[in-house]
Amino acid sequence: MTQSRVEIVPVDDAFWEDQDALLAGLQESPPRIPPWFGYDELGSELFEEITELPSYYLTRVEHDLLRQHAGEIAERLGCGSVAELGSGSAKKTRLLLAACTDRRPTTYLPIDVSREMLVASAETLTAEFAQLRVRALWGRYEAGLASLRERDEAPVAVAFLGSNIGNTTPAERTALLEEIAATLRPGDRFLVSADLDKPREVLEACYNDPAGRSAFVRFRQNHLAHLNHRFNGDFVLHRFYPRAHYDDATSTVEGHLYATEEHTVSLKSLGVTLHMGRGDSINVGYSAKFHRPGFVADVSSLGFVLDEQWVDAVWQYGIFLFART
Numbered sequence: 001m002t003q004s005r006v007e008i009v010p011v012d013d014a015f016w017e018d019q020d021a022l023l024a025g026l027q028e029s030p031p032r033i034p035p036w037f038g039y040d041e042l043g044s045e046l047f048e049e050i051t052e053l054p055s056y057y058l059t060r061v062e063h064d065l066l067r068q069h070a071g072e073i074a075e076r077l078g079c080g081s082v083a084e085l086g087s088g089s090a091k092k093t094r095l096l097l098a099a100c101t102d103r104r105p106t107t108y109l110p111i112d113v114s115r116e117m118l119v120a121s122a123e124t125l126t127a128e129f130a131q132l133r134v135r136a137l138w139g140r141y142e143a144g145l146a147s148l149r150e151r152d153e154a155p156v157a158v159a160f161l162g163s164n165i166g167n168t169t170p171a172e173r174t175a176l177l178e179e180i181a182a183t184l185r186p187g188d189r190f191l192v193s194a195d196l197d198k199p200r201e202v203l204e205a206c207y208n209d210p211a212g213r214s215a216f217v218r219f220r221q222n223h224l225a226h227l228n229h230r231f232n233g234d235f236v237l238h239r240f241y242p243r244a245h246y247d248d249a250t251s252t253v254e255g256h257l258y259a260t261e262e263h264t265v266s267l268k269s270l271g272v273t274l275h276m277g278r279g280d281s282i283n284v285g286y287s288a289k290f291h292r293p294g295f296v297a298d299v300s301s302l303g304f305v306l307d308e309q310w311v312d313a314v315w316q317y318g319i320f321l322f323a324r325t
Contacts, residue, residue, distance in 0.1 A: 005133045006122045008115065011147045012139025015113060016040075016230055019270060026272055030256070032283040035167055036113045036140055037230075038223045044114040046219040048089055053215060055205045058163055059092065061317045062193055066095040069310045069319070074099035076307060076321055077189050079155035083109035083148055085141045086164045090121040093161065094128070096191075101131035109156075111137045111144030141176060145183045157189040163317070165192055166252075166288035173288070174302075181303045184324040190304060196316040197289040200246045207244035207253045207287060217242050220257055223284045232268040239263060240282070255285035292318060 015036060025032040039047065051059040066073075073096060082100060084093055087110030100106040108125065112118050118136040126132055137144040148156065158180055168176060180190060209216045220242040224235035240257040247254060259276040266273050274282075296306050304322035311318040 005126045007135045008118055009137050011137045012143035015140050030281045030283055033223050037226050039113050040226050041116045043222045044117050049215040055210050057315055058195055061312050061315045063092050065310050065319050066092055070095045070099040074103055077157045079157055080104050081107045081156040084159040085111050087112045088117055101129045105131045107133045109135050142179055145179045148183050155188055159191040161193045163193050163195040165194055167286055177302050186324055188324045190322040193319045194290045194295050196292055197251050198316055203246045203253050220255055220284050231270050235265050251289045253287040256281035256283055
């Protein structure tokens with residue numbers, strides 16, 4: 001690692017121990033585990049495995065859109081700083097960073113809860129791009145955005161790729177978009193991808209393991225293993241099986257873990273006991289799907305104007321570039 005070009009900045013040291021968010025989620029019906037608890041080191045690796053499943057089209061289609069349009073996007077961004085929410089391995093973002101560094105020296109500000117992923121991606125990217133500096137922000141989205149608000153006056157673009165905007169409830173999504181709007185200044189850019197609504201069979205195939213694979217099983221069960229580790233829990237993983245289903249009413253794919261038998265689970269450090277009946281579930285993920293005009297209107301209502309959009313005609317998956325007004 002070239003020390004002068006890489007910096008890892010903790011912005012949210014206690015996010016794994018955020019008991020308030022977890023307690024609130026576990027009190028919902030059905031109980032819900034906040035999404036960041038799925039992305040410890042193992043969870044982040046398992047999610048990378050998910051992106052390689054043949055039925056998981058999102059990463060492949062977004063990669064193709066960026067491969068085709070990264071140069072145009074880099075021109076329209078017109079700035080030397082690109083922050084990314086939930087950067088992960090940055091394997092898609094490297095296409096955009098390649099186009100940016102071809103045009104100007106660029107600072108990349110990835111925001112992620114996995115320190116291991118931040119370090120690994122920083123090492124890879126700075127070795128590949130001589131014009132790139134990485135200042136990684138280790139923590140949740142909100143803390144990373146708060147850190148960005150302390151920057152100088154230089155323009156910045158915030159990227160939110162992977163259709164991760166859909167991994168929220170409507171209220172959470174609005175709050176996060178408001179945070180992004182409060183972070184950006186007039187003329188700054190917001191680059192966001194969104195998966196558009198499509199038939200149930202396509203979506204449920206995407207969010208469940210195909211025959212002979214187990215990436216989703218292990219990823220979702222790892223949420224429970226992580227809680228066991230963090231909060232002295234006694235979840236028995238084989239007592240839960242995962243299944244994702246599409247809710248037509250909300251245009252959302254929900255990933256659940258279903259209890260195979262009646263039993264009781266304790267998280268001793270939290271003083272929480274869950275009584276699980278056979279077939280009861282725990283929600284471990286939302287993936288909202290969008291109608292394009294409504295999505296653009298919702299983002300625009302928070303102080304943005306659409307600059308350009310790139311949409312795959314077959315899979316109806318889009319990358320949208322907004323300017324802050």
